[in-house]
Amino acid sequence: MSETLESTVRRICRSHGGDPTRLMDIARDVQDRFGCVAPAAMDLISRITGAPRVEVESLVSFYSFLSRSPKGQVVIRLCDDIIDRMHGYHRVARAFSEELGIGLGETTADGKISLERTACIGLSDQAPAALVNEVPVTELSTDRAREIVAGLREHMDPRRLVTRSGDGQNAHPLVRAMVRNNLRQVGPLVFSEQVRGKAISNALAMSPAEVIRAVKNARLRGRGGAGFPAGMKWEYARASTGERKFVIGNADEGEPGTFKDRVLLTELPDRVFAGMTIAGYAIGAKEGILYLRGEYAYLRPYLEAVLAQRRSDGLLGPKVAGKNPFAFDIRIQMGAGAYVCGEESALLESCEGRRGDPRNRPPFPAQKGYLGGPTVVNNVETLCCVTKILEAGPAEFAQHGSTGSTGTKLLSVSGDCRLPGIYEVPFGTPLAEVLRLAQGEDAFAVQVGGPSGQLVSRTEFTRTIDYENLATGGSIMVFGPGRNLLEIVHAFLEFFADESCGYCTPCRAGTAFLLRMVERIAAGRGEPADLARMEELGLTMKAASRCGLGQTAANPVLTSLVNFRPVYDALVKEDPEGFRRSFELDKAVMEAELLSGRRSKHAGIEKGGHR
Amino acid sequence: MSGPVTILIDGVEVSARPGQTILDAADEAGIYIPRLCHLPGLAPFGSCRVCTVTANGRPCASCTTPVTPGMIVENDTERLREMRRQIVEMLFSEGNHFCMFCEKSGNCELQAMAYRLGIPASRYPGIWPVRDVDSTHPDILIDRNRCILCGRCVRASRDVDGKQVFGFVGRGHGKRIAVLGDARLRDSGVDVTDAAIDVCPVGAILRKGTAFRVPIGQRRFDKEPIGADIEARKEKP
Numbered sequence: 001m002s003e004t005l006e007s008t009v010r011r012i013c014r015s016h017g018g019d020p021t022r023l024m025d026i027a028r029d030v031q032d033r034f035g036c037v038a039p040a041a042m043d044l045i046s047r048i049t050g051a052p053r054v055e056v057e058s059l060v061s062f063y064s065f066l067s068r069s070p071k072g073q074v075v076i077r078l079c080d081d082i083i084d085r086m087h088g089y090h091r092v093a094r095a096f097s098e099e100l101g102i103g104l105g106e107t108t109a110d111g112k113i114s115l116e117r118t119a120c121i122g123l124s125d126q127a128p129a130a131l132v133n134e135v136p137v138t139e140l141s142t143d144r145a146r147e148i149v150a151g152l153r154e155h156m157d158p159r160r161l162v163t164r165s166g167d168g169q170n171a172h173p174l175v176r177a178m179v180r181n182n183l184r185q186v187g188p189l190v191f192s193e194q195v196r197g198k199a200i201s202n203a204l205a206m207s208p209a210e211v212i213r214a215v216k217n218a219r220l221r222g223r224g225g226a227g228f229p230a231g232m233k234w235e236y237a238r239a240s241t242g243e244r245k246f247v248i249g250n251a252d253e254g255e256p257g258t259f260k261d262r263v264l265l266t267e268l269p270d271r272v273f274a275g276m277t278i279a280g281y282a283i284g285a286k287e288g289i290l291y292l293r294g295e296y297a298y299l300r301p302y303l304e305a306v307l308a309q310r311r312s313d314g315l316l317g318p319k320v321a322g323k324n325p326f327a328f329d330i331r332i333q334m335g336a337g338a339y340v341c342g343e344e345s346a347l348l349e350s351c352e353g354r355r356g357d358p359r360n361r362p363p364f365p366a367q368k369g370y371l372g373g374p375t376v377v378n379n380v381e382t383l384c385c386v387t388k389i390l391e392a393g394p395a396e397f398a399q400h401g402s403t404g405s406t407g408t409k410l411l412s413v414s415g416d417c418r419l420p421g422i423y424e425v426p427f428g429t430p431l432a433e434v435l436r437l438a439q440g441e442d443a444f445a446v447q448v449g450g451p452s453g454q455l456v457s458r459t460e461f462t463r464t465i466d467y468e469n470l471a472t473g474g475s476i477m478v479f480g481p482g483r484n485l486l487e488i489v490h491a492f493l494e495f496f497a498d499e500s501c502g503y504c505t506p507c508r509a510g511t512a513f514l515l516r517m518v519e520r521i522a523a524g525r526g527e528p529a530d531l532a533r534m535e536e537l538g539l540t541m542k543a544a545s546r547c548g549l550g551q552t553a554a555n556p557v558l559t560s561l562v563n564f565r566p567v568y569d570a571l572v573k574e575d576p577e578g579f580r581r582s583f584e585l586d587k588a589v590m591e592a593e594l595l596s597g598r599r600s601k602h603a604g605i606e607k608g609g610h611r
Numbered sequence: 612m613s614g615p616v617t618i619l620i621d622g623v624e625v626s627a628r629p630g631q632t633i634l635d636a637a638d639e640a641g642i643y644i645p646r647l648c649h650l651p652g653l654a655p656f657g658s659c660r661v662c663t664v665t666a667n668g669r670p671c672a673s674c675t676t677p678v679t680p681g682m683i684v685e686n687d688t689e690r691l692r693e694m695r696r697q698i699v700e701m702l703f704s705e706g707n708h709f710c711m712f713c714e715k716s717g718n719c720e721l722q723a724m725a726y727r728l729g730i731p732a733s734r735y736p737g738i739w740p741v742r743d744v745d746s747t748h749p750d751i752l753i754d755r756n757r758c759i760l761c762g763r764c765v766r767a768s769r770d771v772d773g774k775q776v777f778g779f780v781g782r783g784h785g786k787r788i789a790v791l792g793d794a795r796l797r798d799s800g801v802d803v804t805d806a807a808i809d810v811c812p813v814g815a816i817l818r819k820g821t822a823f824r825v826p827i828g829q830r831r832f833d834k835e836p837i838g839a840d841i842e843a844r845k846e847k848p
């Protein structure tokens with residue numbers, strides 16, 4: 001066995017050039033092959049690649065899809081995002097659990113099947129959903145859960161669980177997923193008719209500076225969340241010196257409730273890759289990387305085939321055909337389950353084969369990015385917009401939307417609405433209009449921009465979706481009447497606490513404290529002073545955290561404290577007798593009771609409080 | 612490289628070299644910016660965030676942010692002092708810190724920082740995590756209960772000792788310091804002469820047999836608050 005381990009790990013390392021910067025690929029392959037990256041495998045990887053042993057351990061311990069202890073041959077990962085919870089996650093999880101005879105986080109005794117929870121897998125519009133190894137299974141019910149287990153027991157082949165394929169390219173032989181696109185509203189830009197190769201030939205007829213000017217004239221801003229002007233970013237990267245420059249397509253799509261990049265990668269991969277190629281031409285890069293989140297691994301064979309086709313069509317490779325031919329190629333880098341890796345500098349670390357700790361800035365990626373070279377990181381949707389701009393011209397693009405926010409935005413709508421799915425709307429569309437389209441008008445709250453965005457109440461539904469008002473990377477989660485506000489806030493805080501990289505104090509510790517404070521309030525043990533304390537803590541996290549994760553992790557609390565204050569006020573109360581409600585006498589004396597073997601006298605006191 | 616640049620820290624003109632960090636420039640001018648993870652001689656890390664200042668109105672970690680000409684820095688304001696108190700309280704509450712019977716007491720930078728910032732007690736709920744102690748090495752001890760994840764030992768081992776004995780594993784609140792992967796200190800190749808052993812700001816990495824040698828009254832922070840050495844550099848008018 002250990003001989004097979006050694007020879008297999010050797011072969012895997014060799015297939016990635018023994019390169020320590022490709023540790024992500026190596027670890028993923030070892031995980032796939034052995035169901036874990038065991039200490040012995042880590043020793044070997046360290047020895048073969050020269051990566052320090054502690055760095056290998058560090059990487060494996062960081063990503064949720066990698067593990068040092070053995071997982072089942074098949075791993076069922078149930079998405080426990082709030083939207084899934086609203087749609088029956090708990091029931092489904094119980095069914096899986098009963099059928100398998102194991103709890104979450106456990107593996108069946110025969111070592112065959114593991115059951116786990118995971119953060120949003122980009123299928124909120126068809127929740128509850130899960131990944132069975134790489135295969136997405138959607139719209140789960142308790143019956144379906146039992147069928148899945150029975151099927152796996154019989155054949156252990158997740159692909160055979162796909163009984164019907166979804167629409168569009170989900171039915172492509174290399175995808176064959178039951179996922180549906182739910183493309184509800186197609187707009188005039190991103191999902192418009194495309195002429196393959198036209199954007200690139202237009203771009204290559206211009207000088208790189210002219211291409212950048214076109215993107216600037218279209219006033220294109222990043223669609224990944226931060227809204228940075230794309231042309232300006234490209235200009236910095238172009239001006240930076242470096243032998244090797246890089247373009248990275250950010251397909252990490254980790255913000256809970258967004259799934260529009262999944263649909264773009266399924267239906268418009270050519271537009272994404274064309275956008276990367278154009279960016280490469282503009283900044284002088286020869287190499288591109290698509291960073292694909294681990295959850296979307298089922299799209300990889302298909303995307304590889306699209307890349308291969310583009311190579312044979314002369315749209316990629318040593319000589320991208322056009323008036324000014326240039327060399328450009330793209331590789332796919334798989335992620336392995338870490339939200340923070342969507343943050344551009346953490347993404348670079350991950351691409352270089354390390355844990356996804358964000359970097360200190362400056363230097364910015366455009367100055368010093370992947371392997372030290374100037375690097376442009378753009379969201380998948382931004383790249384599709386680039387292609388449209390070069391295809392139809394900046395004026396056509398900028399005529400849609402509003403002055404400060406040109407073009408259209410893809411929204412991923414999920415939750416309590418009749419028509420969840422993708423909507424391409426012009427910037428400036430009021431939230432109320434989106435809710436009307438999706439038939440979720442009776443919402444009492446909407447989370448705009450995912451957990452890192454804002455939780456808005458009915459009075460704010462007139463606000464518009466754009467960079468100046470309600471900015472969003474695309475996630476719109478609808479909460480209907482009767483939903484529990486604190487449960488929502490709590491779910492989001494859990495998410496951030498799980499996903500914090502742990503590097504900086506305000507985020508690592510702040511998320512843990514906020515979570516506990518909200519738990520306490522939800523349990524009716526909160527005091528009015530807790531609200532002010534949470535707000536203070538949230539503001540410190542916002543100001544002092546090192547990256548966007550920590551800077552926004554308190555938003556669920558901060559925005560709901562403003563927009564839903566009465567809900568909190570009703571839960572926290574000053575104790576009429578002056579007791580500290582947060583203090584639990586039973587809990588406080590429990591250990592002493594255990595040690596002494598006696599029950600404390602206070603047991604007779606009705607009020608478990610402390611003056 | 613071009614000539615010096617001038618920045619303003621709390622209204623005081625400070626001359627700095629281009630590329631220098633705000634914190635280093637302040638140190639040279641005898642202005643103390645509270646810090647925990649930073650240690651001169653090691654690469655800036657930016658993890659504790661105690662050194663947060665505002666630069667041209669934006670909050671940033673002064674230990675990793677380079678100066679720009681004419682930069683206006685705020686350091687000693689009530690808002691920033693309060694933020695630092697909160698951060699230090701977070702460090703106390705997320706770990707297991709019992710200064711009263713800790714052998715690092717009086718020499719501990721975390722404790723000294725709490726005194727300097729005027730922290731009576733943490734306002735955050737204690738988490739009381741279960742963390743490991745490793746005393747397998749004959750001369751060295753690691754007590755993770757007190758670790759504040761400053762990364763000094765990681766950097767010293769990698770950059771000074773050329774060994775990479777220490778590293779971080781896990782993420783979020785589960786992040787912890789590891790030795791060569793999952794080894795015990797005894798088997799880690801760490802030596803009592805390593806720089807990594809001497810840089811810990813708290814009582815997490817300790818030399819055995821040195822506890823309580825220095826009598827109370829003569830310990831590192833008994834006479835002067837943390838940062839007094841830096842403030843002593845200020846030119847007397």
Ligand SMILES: Cc1cc2nc3c(=O)[nH]c(=O)nc-3n(C[C@H](O)[C@H](O)[C@H](O)COP(=O)(O)O)c2cc1C
Nearest residue numbers: 222223224250252253254342343344378379382548
């Ligand atoms: C915690 C965190 C997660 C992020 N996740 C993503 C992501 O999944 N996809 C994405 O495009 N941008 C994400 N971003 C934003 C990126 O850092 C970066 O701004 C973006 O990829 C730039 O592309 P754009 O300018 O085209 O939007 C994230 C940022 C943070 C702080």
Ligand code: SF4
Nearest residue numbers: 501503504507547550
């Ligand atoms: S803010 Fe959070 S995710 Fe970002 S560096 Fe700090 S700990 Fe890591």
Ligand code: FES
Nearest residue numbers: 646657659660674
């Ligand atoms: S001293 Fe700057 S972040 Fe710790």
Ligand code: FES
Nearest residue numbers: 713716719813814
């Ligand atoms: S006094 Fe012990 S770690 Fe600070």
